[in-house]
Amino acid sequence: MDYPMEPFKIKVVEAIPRTTREERRAAIEKSGYNLFNIPAEKVTIDLLTDSGTSAMSDNQWAGLMVGDESYAGSRNYYRFEETVREIFGYPHVIPAHQGRVAENLLFSTMVKEGDSVPNNIHFDTTRANIEHNRGRAVDCVIDEGLDPRADHPFKGNMDLGKLERTIREVGRERVPLCLLTITNNSGGGQPVSLENIRATRALLDRYGIPLYFDACRFAENCYFIKKREPGCADRDLHSIAREIFSYGDGCTMSAKKDGLVNIGGFLCTKDPALAEKITNLLILVEGFPTYGGLAGRDLEAIARGLREVLHEDYLEYRIAQVRFLGDLLDREGVPILKPVGGHAVYLDARAFLPRVPQSRFPAQALACELYVEGGIRTVEIGSLMFGHKDPKTGKDVYPELEMVRLAIPRRVYTTAHMEYTAETIRSVFRRRDTIRGLDLVHEAPVLRHFTARLRPVSAGEEKRS
Numbered sequence: 001m002d003y004p005m006e007p008f009k010i011k012v013v014e015a016i017p018r019t020t021r022e023e024r025r026a027a028i029e030k031s032g033y034n035l036f037n038i039p040a041e042k043v044t045i046d047l048l049t050d051s052g053t054s055a056m057s058d059n060q061w062a063g064l065m066v067g068d069e070s071y072a073g074s075r076n077y078y079r080f081e082e083t084v085r086e087i088f089g090y091p092h093v094i095p096a097h098q099g100r101v102a103e104n105l106l107f108s109t110m111v112k113e114g115d116s117v118p119n120n121i122h123f124d125t126t127r128a129n130i131e132h133n134r135g136r137a138v139d140c141v142i143d144e145g146l147d148p149r150a151d152h153p154f155k156g157n158m159d160l161g162k163l164e165r166t167i168r169e170v171g172r173e174r175v176p177l178c179l180l181t182i183t184n185n186s187g188g189g190q191p192v193s194l195e196n197i198r199a200t201r202a203l204l205d206r207y208g209i210p211l212y213f214d215a216c217r218f219a220e221n222c223y224f225i226k227k228r229e230p231g232c233a234d235r236d237l238h239s240i241a242r243e244i245f246s247y248g249d250g251c252t253m254s255a256k257k258d259g260l261v262n263i264g265g266f267l268c269t270k271d272p273a274l275a276e277k278i279t280n281l282l283i284l285v286e287g288f289p290t291y292g293g294l295a296g297r298d299l300e301a302i303a304r305g306l307r308e309v310l311h312e313d314y315l316e317y318r319i320a321q322v323r324f325l326g327d328l329l330d331r332e333g334v335p336i337l338k339p340v341g342g343h344a345v346y347l348d349a350r351a352f353l354p355r356v357p358q359s360r361f362p363a364q365a366l367a368c369e370l371y372v373e374g375g376i377r378t379v380e381i382g383s384l385m386f387g388h389k390d391p392k393t394g395k396d397v398y399p400e401l402e403m404v405r406l407a408i409p410r411r412v413y414t415t416a417h418m419e420y421t422a423e424t425i426r427s428v429f430r431r432r433d434t435i436r437g438l439d440l441v442h443e444a445p446v447l448r449h450f451t452a453r454l455r456p457v458s459a460g461e462e463k464r465s
């Protein structure tokens, strides 16, 4: 068997929508070639995101029934706080309704105009929240992390040289905090090693800069450390998590990923003065500190999810299922980012469609084809998401990586779904020479990929590009 059997059985099922190719063609045209605009009812396998799409366990559903919806002091809050303290080890736990709110609270409190915030690679909402506070988001991942084919067990690692250069260039007082995203989503769901976390901490200590984790997929990162880092094979996943977070000053977390829930997040810090400032802001924008924009029952589901996500048999199945899909594609020569990451398989769109230039959004064009071919919804992480005009020169700047992400929701799809997905992608790969790029028709000033509208370029336009 290529991967371990699911460590659960299915108690409730949800029908999967089926559509014809004609319906999908009509839907993609109507959507402005933007998969965010496609109604979910027209999607057969939804790999748009692993965020908020997990199947909860019977234990979590049971937790919803013991939700205490008191405005202040809900018992579920205390259980949630106790669980988060136990796993992450930080004294101040501030709930928020999702990860980007935790980011917004943290950055609006810590980042000032002209500041720089380094990270391995910033996720789109993280970058946008820093820029919204007039800061600069700087990516400092190791070079291997930007090369889809480089083989490295921890491609999410921070490049200490790049980090130190950034600090020196702008000056210590212009770097209010440093982030580390575990796993590194925008770089392919790649893990960061304990050794690298320790070294990052040591470097930041020399400058007195706080370290915060973007911890959305911390459990998957812990599992990779156990499997890949020398000396960690016999360690318990909880102890790895505790060690990781012991090197930080706090974290932001979207519980929609490794919290195994459909909504929720939180912010942790060691710093009591910062916690107080953030709590005051929380009351203004999210709610009282014992619910932070969530229902009591949501907090209970998060507390239970955080315990389940560190079960070794769950993580073994989870990581192996994602790798299984990657292997099915790799075997047929479909270019994917390697090694396969924790939550998603990433297609290397530049290698898949070498004739389509980045100015024509090859990853977006490929994502649209996958939808038309088999009703599979994915997300572009490339020039549409991260391309922008250089404010000084006015020239278009494109990201290094041009990818289509197949994010696998947790505990949702089966082996047969993975096989169907791989077969659909292989069909598109066989006719890849017929695929043309796209042109932007409409874009918003920030986070444009969510609402952009595009159109296919004609054969004539393609020749001219």
Ligand code: F0G
Binding pocket: 048, 049, 050, 051, 098, 099, 100, 101, 123, 125, 126, 181, 185, 214, 216, 254, 255, 256, 264, 265, 407
């Ligand atoms: N940080 C990382 C690394 C993320 O992947 C996300 C969300 C967030 C922060 C923000 O969390 O959605 O709860 O506000 N990533 C999702 C994705 C949306 O599809 O990768 P949020």
